[in-house]
Amino acid sequence: MRVLNQMVFTTLLPAALLSGLLAVSCGRRQKSPPPPPVSEVSTVTVQTQKIALTTELPGRTAPFRIAEIRPQVSGLILKRLFTEGSHVQAGQALYQIDPAPFQAALDNAEAALARAEASLPALKLRVERFEALLADKAVSQQDYDDAAAALAQVEADIRYWKATVETARINLGYTKVTAPISGRIGKSSVTDGAMVTAYQPPVLAVIQQLDPIYADVPRSTTELLRLKQRLKDGRLNHDGANQNKVKLILEDGAPYPHEGTLQFSDVTVDPTTGSVILRVVFPNPEGILLPGMFVRAVIKEGINEQAVLIPQQGVSRNSKGNPFALVVDAESKAGLRMLTIDREIGGQWLVSAGLAPGDRVIVEGLLMLRPGTVVKAVPFDPTQAGQGPAAGPGATAPKTR
Secondary structure, three states: OHHHHHHHHHHHHHHHHHHHHHHHHHHHHHOOOOOOOOEEEEEEEOOEEEEEEEEEEEEEEEEEEEEEEOOOOOEEEEEEOOOOOOEEOOOOEEEEEOOHHHHHHHHHHHHHHHHHHHHHHHHHHHHHHHHHHHHOOOOOHHHHHHHHHHHHHHHHHHHHHHHHHHHHHHHHHHOEEEOOOOEEEOOOOOOOOOEEOOOOOOOOEEEEEEEEEEEEEEEEHHHHHHHHHHHHHOOOEOOHHHOOEEEEEOOOOOEOOOOEEEEEEOOOOEOOOOEEEEEEEEOOOOOOOOOOOEEEEEEEEEEEEEEEEEEHHHOEEOOOOOEEEEEEOOOOEEEEEEOEEEEEEOOEEEEEEOOOOOOEEEEEOOOOOOOOOEEEEEEOOHHHOOOOOOOOOOOOOOOOO
16 A cells, blocks of 8 residues: 555656646746836937038248348448337338448549549530531541540540449448338347448348238148039038138137238148148237247138038947947937038037938937837937936947948
């Protein structure tokens, strides 16, 4: 009997255990897991707008006009007639060279001229008398020819001495060295008592006109060709009379109070840098700008009538460094858009390709978000930026095919 009971227990126990497991399994199948929560994302709706495109180029200032002062005659400097660092006017005397030898040369030339002119009337009368007597054969032809030649020689001497007098007068005037232009004069390289020679290589002083003043800025020929293509394609329009207006930023980052005008673009490309020089003229009444200062010029490129701007936090980059954005489609799913970025403007990206008006770009809630994920889109509130759920800038790039 005991053996029979053990056989029955051994047979029924596995069956009971199997039935229990089947019951538990059926119960689990009946309870399905809850669906994952829908991610909430903040979006901005793409809209086109009209913006003026500018580019910021570094450069340096240069004087509007510059004059290197050199003596035009040799001599001894008697006196310097200006204050170093002051403003001088055109024609103002700067140095006085000893005029004594040049005055003597002028007096000598004037005396020689007077001597030649004194002999001229007598020779004229002699030629006239010989000409009348020659008709009556009272004088020989040789005597008449000698008298005519002497008259021509005296007339030539008079012209020579007149030129000599004028040269001496010019050299005497050169003993007073004057300013050829108005501007600020620098330090003097000579003092009273120094000997100078005509047209010597070392300069006596330098005058620079600083109002107005130039700003020379180099621009890449690649960017220049790209700008011309945009204008040709109609993606950019000229800003009319304001197209050549240029703003300036000083070395300390402060804006320069006066607006300049783009004067010209050089036609020669620097082979070492691949750039051309743009020359801008700025008024400088307060003398803020000095030659050689580092500045940044804000050049106008044109007007973009259909510009697309999106917040920088809505743009990420894949493993290849290409920019992309996630948008919410009509089925409330995240979709991938590859972008072409032009430049940064006021904390936003200017997108030239990849987005269309009406697209909803996700700017918050990008963390761990993948294309095809169902999302709940809410308008982006800049005042609450960074406070929404998972408001990262897209730390993980979605995989692209």
